Amino acid sequence: MSAFKEPVVIHRGLDNVYVEESKICYIDGEASRLFYRGYSIEDLAEHSTFEETAYLLIYGWLPTTSQLEDFKRQIEAHRPLEPEILQLIRSFPYHSDPMDALRTAVSALGLYDPQPMPNDMEARVDKGLSILAKIPTLITAFERLRNRKEPVSPKSGLSHAADFLYMLTGKEADSYDVHVMEVALILHAEHEMNASTFACTVTASTLADMYSIITSGIGTLRGPLHGGANEAALKTVMEVGNVANAESYVVEALAQKKRIMGFGHRVYKTWDPRYLILKKLGEELAVKKGQTKLFDTAVAIEMSTLKHLEGTTIFPNVDSYSGVVFHMLGIQTDLFTPIFAMSRVAGWTAHAIEYLYANRLIRPKALYIGKTGLPYLPMQLRTGRAEE
Numbered sequence: 001m002s003a004f005k006e007p008v009v010i011h012r013g014l015d016n017v018y019v020e021e022s023k024i025c026y027i028d029g030e031a032s033r034l035f036y037r038g039y040s041i042e043d044l045a046e047h048s049t050f051e052e053t054a055y056l057l058i059y060g061w062l063p064t065t066s067q068l069e070d071f072k073r074q075i076e077a078h079r080p081l082e083p084e085i086l087q088l089i090r091s092f093p094y095h096s097d098p099m100d101a102l103r104t105a106v107s108a109l110g111l112y113d114p115q116p117m118p119n120d121m122e123a124r125v126d127k128g129l130s131i132l133a134k135i136p137t138l139i140t141a142f143e144r145l146r147n148r149k150e151p152v153s154p155k156s157g158l159s160h161a162a163d164f165l166y167m168l169t170g171k172e173a174d175s176y177d178v179h180v181m182e183v184a185l186i187l188h189a190e191h192e193m194n195a196s197t198f199a200c201t202v203t204a205s206t207l208a209d210m211y212s213i214i215t216s217g218i219g220t221l222r223g224p225l226h227g228g229a230n231e232a233a234l235k236t237v238m239e240v241g242n243v244a245n246a247e248s249y250v251v252e253a254l255a256q257k258k259r260i261m262g263f264g265h266r267v268y269k270t271w272d273p274r275y276l277i278l279k280k281l282g283e284e285l286a287v288k289k290g291q292t293k294l295f296d297t298a299v300a301i302e303m304s305t306l307k308h309l310e311g312t313t314i315f316p317n318v319d320s321y322s323g324v325v326f327h328m329l330g331i332q333t334d335l336f337t338p339i340f341a342m343s344r345v346a347g348w349t350a351h352a353i354e355y356l357y358a359n360r361l362i363r364p365k366a367l368y369i370g371k372t373g374l375p376y377l378p379m380q381l382r383t384g385r386a387e388e
């Protein structure tokens with residue numbers, strides 16, 4: 001018998017539950033619109049940079065020239081790793097998933113901060129920025145070490161996107177590849193109260209430090225229903241292999257009630273606007289890199305999925321082309337989710353800080369449907385299973 005007398009509504013999955021008021025991000029899932037701080041994702045993708053977008057998300061306005069220069073200087077100053085952190089990454093097993101390596105490394109950053117729990121908000125923002133700055137260095141250090149190569153230190157004067165590609169390969173990337181990475185980072189930087197942002201908000205609400213907050217986000221982003229979908233979507237495209245196989249793959253997958261990765265969304269009931277931007281970039285990149293077969297296969301899967309799911313609200317999401325794009329940039333598949341984290345840390349920081357300005361400890365409830373008042377049995381009388 002339930003201990004509760006009142007009827008209780010369970011919001012499993014927290015669908016349509018509002019947990020705060022926010023000025024950071026607006027999604028109109030019916031109209032295919034996404035705004036960061038009031039600016040459309042299309043405008044930001046076309047005109048902004050990742051650094052400027054991160055500033056916008058965290059502080060709330062587009063920076064002036066001097067504000068942006070200061071911000072970039074601050075990020076650049078925080079990019080190098082403490083020798084102890086690098087030593088720790090060297091000790092990670094090479095077979096580890098890069099997301100696990102990133103989660104552990106970000107958590108470890110807090111150990112080397114003499115004051116990880118500042119009282120004032122400005123210092124908290126600075127901690128968030130120092131983590132944002134270091135994530136590309138952490139990802140690339142592990143990536144190189146697991147490939148038996150020495151990590152490459154950050155290079156002064158490069159943008160976040162350019163420096164990431166530089167530290168990954170040891171060579172400065174060409175300007176079109178940097179542009180693609182820049183746009184991908186902008187598109188992934190924020191997305192309202194998704195699972196990982198909520199995890200960060202819950203941790204922030206306990207007044208925990210920024211390292212714990214961002215570590216919570218990384219752990220939550222790791223799952224295939226959230227950050228991991230881009231890897232799964234690319235895997236599908238690779239397995240399908242060519243345009244001719246796409247239709248039969250989709251028909252068979254849907255008949256088996258399998259989900260087509262990169263399609264469907266809890267909020268968008270039409271096109272995800274980020275998908276349109278990435279698909280266009282992907283098309284250009286495919287021609288430039290001579291990888292049209294991969295891109296065309298992704299398009300064929302998209303067309304077949306849309307045909308067979310016509311009349312539903314399942315449309316392509318950001319992950320339908322992000323994996324294909326990252327692959328064409330020469331990036332290992334298991335780095336896609338860490339790259340997502342490298343960008344989303346801007347949104348996580350923005351939400352944690354916004355929530356803290358009007359903090360209330362997040363403590364929902366679970367409806368207890370178990371028993372009460374069971375007698376505590378001595379060992380010899382226990383059945384070894386739950387009481388009926």
Ligand SMILES: CC(C)(COP(=O)(O)OP(=O)(O)OC[C@H]1O[C@@H](n2cnc3c(N)ncnc32)[C@H](O)[C@@H]1OP(=O)(O)O)[C@@H](O)C(=O)NCCC(=O)NCCS
Pocket residue numbers: 224225226229258259260261262263264265266267314317318319
């Ligand atoms: C993202 C996702 C979890 C959102 O799901 P949701 O809003 O909770 O939708 P539901 O799980 O309630 O699904 C509703 C229906 O659509 C179907 N559906 C949802 N996504 C689907 C997909 N990608 N392919 C095929 N069918 C899908 C479900 O099977 C379900 O059908 P049913 O009512 O017959 O059981 C889901 O669309 C999904 O798993 N997509 C693939 C993973 C992915 O691309 N994730 C990245 C999100 S950015």
